[in-house]
Amino acid sequence: MTRPPDGPSPLLLDMRDIQKRFAGIPALADASLCVRSGEVHALIGQNGAGKSTLIKVLTGYHRKDAGQVLFEGEPFEVHSPHQAQVNGISTIYQEINLVPLRSVTENICLGREQRRYGLLDWNAMHAEAERLLSRFAIGIDVRRPLGEFNTATQQMVAIARAIGFSARLVIMDEPTSSLDEREVGVLFSVIHQLKAEGVSVIFVSHKLDELYEVCDQVTIMRDGRTVRTAAMKEIGKLELVAAMLGRDVAAVEGHATAFGERDRSRIADVMFSARGLGAGQAVRNVSFDLRRGEIAGFAGLLGAGRTETARLVFGADRPSSGQMTMEGAAYHPDRPADAIAAGMGFCTEDRKGEGIVPEMTVAENLTLALLPKISRNGVLDDSRQREIVERFIRELGIKCSGPNQKVRELSGGNQQKVLLARWLAMNPKLLILDEPTRGIDVGAKGEIQRLIRRLADQGLGVLMISSELEEVIEGADRIFVLRDGVSVTELEAEAANEEKVLTAMAHGTSASSGATT
Amino acid sequence: MNRARLVRIIGTYGVLIALAALILFGFLRYDRFLSFYNVMSLLRYNSMFALVALGMCFVIMTGGIDLSVGSVAALGSVASALASPYGIVPGLAAGIGAGLAAGLINATLVTRANLMPFIATLATMQAASGSALLLAGNQTVSVSYESGFTAIGQGNFWTFPIPAAIAVVAYLIGSLVLNYTGTGRAVLAIGGGEDASRLMGLRTDRVKFLVYVASGGLAGLAGVILASQFGAGQPIEGVGWELFAIAAVVVGGTLLTGGSGSVVTTLAGVLLLGILFNVLNFENGMGWISLSAYWQSVIRGLFLLVVVLLQARLTRRRLNAL
Numbered sequence: 062m063t064r065p066p067d068g069p070s071p072l073l074l075d076m077r078d079i080q081k082r083f084a085g086i087p088a089l090a091d092a093s094l095c096v097r098s099g100e101v102h103a104l105i106g107q108n109g110a111g112k113s114t115l116i117k118v119l120t121g122y123h124r125k126d127a128g129q130v131l132f133e134g135e136p137f138e139v140h141s142p143h144q145a146q147v148n149g150i151s152t153i154y155q156e157i158n159l160v161p162l163r164s165v166t167e168n169i170c171l172g173r174e175q176r177r178y179g180l181l182d183w184n185a186m187h188a189e190a191e192r193l194l195s196r197f198a199i200g201i202d203v204r205r206p207l208g209e210f211n212t213a214t215q216q217m218v219a220i221a222r223a224i225g226f227s228a229r230l231v232i233m234d235e236p237t238s239s240l241d242e243r244e245v246g247v248l249f250s251v252i253h254q255l256k257a258e259g260v261s262v263i264f265v266s267h268k269l270d271e272l273y274e275v276c277d278q279v280t281i282m283r284d285g286r287t288v289r290t291a292a293m294k295e296i297g298k299l300e301l302v303a304a305m306l307g308r309d310v311a312a313v314e315g316h317a318t319a320f321g322e323r324d325r326s327r328i329a330d331v332m333f334s335a336r337g338l339g340a341g342q343a344v345r346n347v348s349f350d351l352r353r354g355e356i357a358g359f360a361g362l363l364g365a366g367r368t369e370t371a372r373l374v375f376g377a378d379r380p381s382s383g384q385m386t387m388e389g390a391a392y393h394p395d396r397p398a399d400a401i402a403a404g405m406g407f408c409t410e411d412r413k414g415e416g417i418v419p420e421m422t423v424a425e426n427l428t429l430a431l432l433p434k435i436s437r438n439g440v441l442d443d444s445r446q447r448e449i450v451e452r453f454i455r456e457l458g459i460k461c462s463g464p465n466q467k468v469r470e471l472s473g474g475n476q477q478k479v480l481l482a483r484w485l486a487m488n489p490k491l492l493i494l495d496e497p498t499r500g501i502d503v504g505a506k507g508e509i510q511r512l513i514r515r516l517a518d519q520g521l522g523v524l525m526i527s528s529e530l531e532e533v534i535e536g537a538d539r540i541f542v543l544r545d546g547v548s549v550t551e552l553e554a555e556a557a558n559e560e561k562v563l564t565a566m567a568h569g570t571s572a573s574s575g576a577t578t
Numbered sequence: 579m580n581r582a583r584l585v586r587i588i589g590t591y592g593v594l595i596a597l598a599a600l601i602l603f604g605f606l607r608y609d610r611f612l613s614f615y616n617v618m619s620l621l622r623y624n625s626m627f628a629l630v631a632l633g634m635c636f637v638i639m640t641g642g643i644d645l646s647v648g649s650v651a652a653l654g655s656v657a658s659a660l661a662s663p664y665g666i667v668p669g670l671a672a673g674i675g676a677g678l679a680a681g682l683i684n685a686t687l688v689t690r691a692n693l694m695p696f697i698a699t700l701a702t703m704q705a706a707s708g709s710a711l712l713l714a715g716n717q718t719v720s721v722s723y724e725s726g727f728t729a730i731g732q733g734n735f736w737t738f739p740i741p742a743a744i745a746v747v748a749y750l751i752g753s754l755v756l757n758y759t760g761t762g763r764a765v766l767a768i769g770g771g772e773d774a775s776r777l778m779g780l781r782t783d784r785v786k787f788l789v790y791v792a793s794g795g796l797a798g799l800a801g802v803i804l805a806s807q808f809g810a811g812q813p814i815e816g817v818g819w820e821l822f823a824i825a826a827v828v829v830g831g832t833l834l835t836g837g838s839g840s841v842v843t844t845l846a847g848v849l850l851l852g853i854l855f856n857v858l859n860f861e862n863g864m865g866w867i868s869l870s871a872y873w874q875s876v877i878r879g880l881f882l883l884v885v886v887l888l889q890a891r892l893t894r895r896r897l898n899a900l
Binding site for chain 1: 757760764766837
């Protein structure tokens with residue numbers, strides 16, 4: 062733990078050309094990451110860019126297929142998080158990976174228990190836990206189960222645990238996502254302490270302001286590759302965001318999506334509006350309007366609060382502040398059933414987990430939510446079901462051998478159509494689409510996009526969340542940019558371009574001039 | 579917070595209160611309930627279940643289950659009866675060895691082949707039962723009375739039954755391991771969150787391996803006591819022991835989902851169930867009611883159901899309070 066001499070400190074970690082495939086699909090194609098001693102290194106990238114996989118390769122959770130890892134100049138190959146920990150690499154995972162039923166002390170000391178006469182020395186362990194937590198200005202009863210404390214405290218316990226292992230390198234995967242501002246301040250002061258002790262930190266976060274506050278270097282990943290490494294003070298926010306999304310700020314391309322031009326004259330009155338919505342840290346102040354026949358797009362980086370806002374609108378979570386109105390009347394959904402009754406539908410981002418039932422047939426999946434309506438005295442009306450199913454297969458162009466094919470056997474695009482059809486069969490007025498074309502091949506993507514536009518032309522209000530910039534810019538009639546849980550900018554389709562949206566995502570304002578980093 | 583604490587205390591110590599109440603009830607209602615003879619034979623008989631429940635307790639705390647304990651005990655009783663002519667030590671070694679072997683199979687299936695504990699131990703249950711019948715030639719195997727083997731089950735240590743003394747020692751060791759070793763804490767951590775524990779750097783597979791081997795060994799030891807106490811290796815005994823053990827563990831406040839539990843209250847759970855059946859016998863003896871063994875089974879089943887339902891409610895409240 063000696064302080065390096067002046068000049069660039071030695072390389073602590075050197076990961077080069079790392080490759081990793083899952084079931085043949087590359088998660089890491091050509092990833093590199095170099096961290097110097099005593100350096101706080103930001104690792105950023107969109108969802109699926111490979112950050113987590115890279116970290117899990119380093120900590121021995123996954124085994125790499127190719128590439129080289131040097132740690133303190135030596136080849137480094139571990140096969141379990143335990144070995145990584147013993148060798149000086151501690152990790153704080155994004156979801157708090159502790160055991161809520163066990164005491165704070167156990168969660169901090171498990172794996173490096175203190176012993177006396179070969180048996181656990183509880184007094185010493187409690188004292189150690191208290192000492193570590195006192196660095197964070199946290200004084201709690203360490204004998205109580207961890208689960209009794211709030212998320213922020215649990216996060217601090219996770220960090221205390223990592224530091225307690227006298228690590229040379231601490232990896233923090235979105236450590237601030239559950240902390241409030243004061244707690245973030247405490248965390249940053251701990252990071253500065255670590256840095257002063259020569260400990261390196263890999264800091265994964267989507268909050269750009271934080272990166273500039275605490276990090277020295279940044280590595281940007283995209284599609285499993287390292288696309289850029291730079292000193293934090295030499296790269297602007299806009300450049301950072303553009304590199305993450307793989308956009309060239311200067312070049313504005315032609316049409317990349319199948320939305321095409323829309324006749325916006327048919328967009329009517331405001332149907333839904335939200336004012337000052339808030340819930341916890343994820344959604345802090347979001348306001349937007351949605352008109353009949355309009356496609357409203359939510360743009361923003363990961364963690365900006367887009368999906369969380371959609372869940373509030375759909376009644377899946379409850380807002381702690383703000384108001385919503387639907388068709389002029391106050392709207393307070395307690396549960397999704399209320400939202401559905403008000404005429405809403407929600408195609409979630411997690412198609413496999415929350416949407417389709419793979420082992421059931423197309424017909425069954427399609428009419429799952431409709432069963433009460435197409436049953437007579439509790440008995441399914443076969444002919445009505447067939448009629449509805451066949452109509453949607455035809456209208457949406459679902460490619461399947463017939464209504465009785467299992468959904469599992471369909472392509473991603475056709476599964477998405479089945480899901481869409483399920484909601485459309487309910488005859489909704491407002492449909493929320495969270496990443497409607499994720500994981501779908503290009504051809505099917507275009508079909509889904511055309512379909513969305515056709516639905517809007519028929520008067521459906523669509524709230525579309527997408528991480529693909531061109532999808533939002535070309536598809537939406539109106540764009541709301543969210544940043545750190547706040548709706549910072551509203552852009553009309555005519556006025557929107559990539560630069561404006563990127564700038565709003567990076568700086569929180571649409572003014573492209575006068576922005577500073 | 580305080581409410582959470584209260585719920586936790588009831589969950590943990592409720593069994594002790596119930597145990598005290600039941601003993602008081604028996605004492606007031608039956609003349610010879612607290613007689614020396616009744617107490618000692620109660621302890622002697624239930625020591626087998628106590629050993630099986632101890633192993634089960636550790637398995638359940640990791641979030642697993644061991645359904646094979648009953649037939650493994652039967653196998654252990656046969657193996658030890660066959661070895662009993664050679665003396666106490668060979669008898670013990672044969673019974674415990676058979677149990678450890680079965681435990682090793684469970685451990686391998688669960689940690690190496692990644693089978694669900696329910697399925698893995700169900701298979702072992704069948705296999706052990708069959709092996710016991712094969713080994714015994716489809717009948718009970720008399721133990722040798724000359725070698726002194728019967729002392730394990732029938733003998734006294736001063737005036738205290740030897741099998742009960744074995745159980746007490748086993749529980750002391752179990753409690754020490756759970757509360758004062760890293761392995762013990764890892765058992766609870768794994769039950770509370772296996773993936774989290776692995777990411778914390780705990781060697782989860784090794785710990786799980788150990789608990790299944792230990793459960794098998796303890797079931798084997800229970801089998802030795804069974805053979806020694808009743809003078810015969812009994813290939814068809816042990817049916818339903820796993821349910822008794824699971825019930826005792828659950829009554830003792832250990833979460834069926836793992837992550838939280840106690841060895842001492844598991845012992846209290848064994849005693850509570852043992853005394854309950856003892857009380858039913860006394861009721862029969864008083865002639866007020868006449869309960870066949872079948873009716874006793876029904877009553878036991880209902881009782882277990884009530885306990886598990888109560889714990890499920892308590893657990894839900896506890897997890898909500900967290």
